[in-house]
Amino acid sequence: MATRRRPRWHFTPARGWLNDPHGVLWADHRYHLFFQHNPAGSSWRAAVSWGHATSADLVTWQEQPVALSPAPGEVGCWSGAVVLSVRGEPTLFYTRVRAGAAELGQVARAVGDPALSRWRRDPWDPVVTAPDGAVREFRDPYVWRAADGWRMLVGARLAGGAGAVLQYRSGDLREWAYDGVLVQRAAGETAGAWTGSMWECPQLFPLDGTWVLMVSALHDGVPRGVAYALGDYDGHRFTPRVWGRFSHGDLMYATTTFTDRDGRRCAMSWLRETAPDGSPWAGALSLPWVLRVSGDLLLAEPHPNLAGCPGDPGPHPEQAAGVRTLIADAGIVELTITGRSGVTALRRPV
Numbered sequence: 001m002a003t004r005r006r007p008r009w010h011f012t013p014a015r016g017w018l019n020d021p022h023g024v025l026w027a028d029h030r031y032h033l034f035f036q037h038n039p040a041g042s043s044w045r046a047a048v049s050w051g052h053a054t055s056a057d058l059v060t061w062q063e064q065p066v067a068l069s070p071a072p073g074e075v076g077c078w079s080g081a082v083v084l085s086v087r088g089e090p091t092l093f094y095t096r097v098r099a100g101a102a103e104l105g106q107v108a109r110a111v112g113d114p115a116l117s118r119w120r121r122d123p124w125d126p127v128v129t130a131p132d133g134a135v136r137e138f139r140d141p142y143v144w145r146a147a148d149g150w151r152m153l154v155g156a157r158l159a160g161g162a163g164a165v166l167q168y169r170s171g172d173l174r175e176w177a178y179d180g181v182l183v184q185r186a187a188g189e190t191a192g193a194w195t196g197s198m199w200e201c202p203q204l205f206p207l208d209g210t211w212v213l214m215v216s217a218l219h220d221g222v223p224r225g226v227a228y229a230l231g232d233y234d235g236h237r238f239t240p241r242v243w244g245r246f247s248h249g250d251l252m253y254a255t256t257t258f259t260d261r262d263g264r265r266c267a268m269s270w271l272r273e274t275a276p277d278g279s280p281w282a283g284a285l286s287l288p289w290v291l292r293v294s295g296d297l298l299l300a301e302p303h304p305n306l307a308g309c310p311g312d313p314g315p316h317p318e319q320a321a322g323v324r325t326l327i328a329d330a331g332i333v334e335l336t337i338t339g340r341s342g343v344t345a346l347r348r349p350v
Contacts, residue, residue, distance in 0.1 A: 018283035023082030192243030246342035
C-alpha cells in the first residue's frame with residue numbers, strides 16, 4: 001500500500017491501535033494524556049493497555065512508554081481517569097476487565113510516581129464493583145474532587161435498555177461508597193438527542209453557571225456519538241434541563257474533558273477509523289477544544305494554542321452551512337457551525 005500521510009496536529013501512536021483518550025491533566029510541568037492502546041497491532045482487542053503521551057502545549061505530543069498493561073487475571077485495562085490526590089500523588093482509576101465478564105467491569109486503582117511514568121496497582125482488589133441488581137454493563141470511571149471529598153461516576157446500562165450514570169463518593173480515594181443512580185434515560189427517548197442504551201465515558205462538570213453532563217452513547221454495541229445535557233446537580237442527582245448532540249457524524253466518540261493549566265474547560269475525543277491493510281497505526285485524537293455554554297447550547301472553540309496551526313479552509317460541502325471554524329490536517333477535518341452545538345469531525349481523501 002502507499003505510505004499513509006500521518007496527521008501533524010492530531011495525535012496518533014507511532015504503532016498500533018488507539019481509541020479512548022482519558023486522564024488528561026497538567027502535572028510535572030507538562031500535560032499528560034492517557035489513551036486506550038493496542039501496541040501489538042492496528043486493530044482493537046480486549047487486551048488493551050494505557051498508552052501515554054506528554055506535551056507542553058496540548059498540540060505537539062511526545063509518545064511515552066506504555067503506562068499500564070493487563071496484569072495476570074486481567075483481560076484488559078480499559079478506560080478511566082487520573083487525578084492528583086490532596087498531597088499531589090498521581091492516582092489512576094481504570095476499568096479492570098476479567099475473562100468472561102467484559103460487560104461488568106471493575107474499577108481498580110494504581111498510584112504513580114511524580115512523572116506519571118511508573119504505576120503501582122494499590123490495592124490489588126477493586127475499589128468499586130457494579131451494584132447487584134439491574135446493572136447490565138458497567139465501566140469507564142470519571143473522578144473529580146468535590147468540596148467534601150471525591151466523586152466517581154461510572155457509565156452503565158440498566159435492565160430494560162436505559163443508559164445511566166452511577167455515582168460513588170470517597171474521602172480518601174481508597175474507600176468508596178455507592179451513592180445510587182446519578183441520572184438515567186430510556187433508549188426510546190429522543191428529545192434533543194438520542195442517547196442509546198449504554199452510556200460510556202461519562203463526564204460531569206460546572207461551566208458558565210450550569211452543570212454539564214457528557215456521555216458517549218452506545219447501542220447494540222455500536223458507538224452512536226457524544227451527547228450532552230445541561231441541568232442541575234445537587235451532589236447526589238443530576239436533573240437534565242435540555243439534551244443536545246456534541247458530536248455530529250459517527251467519527252468522533254469517547255470525548256474526555258479536563259481543565260488546562262489556565263483553568264479552561266477543554267475537550268478531546270477519539271476519531272474512529274478502520275485502518276487500511278498494512279497501516280502501522282489506526283485511530284487519532286481530536287484537537288483540543290475549549291467549551292462554553294450559551295443559552296441551551298454547549299459550544300466549542302479551538303484552544304488558543306492552536307493559533308499557530310495552519311488551517312485549511314478550502315472547498316468543503318459544509319461550508320455553505322455557516323462554518324465558523326475549520327481546521328484540516330492530513331485528511332482529518334474538524335469544524336464548528338454557527339448556531340449549532342459541538343464539533344463535526346470527518347475524513348476526506350488526501
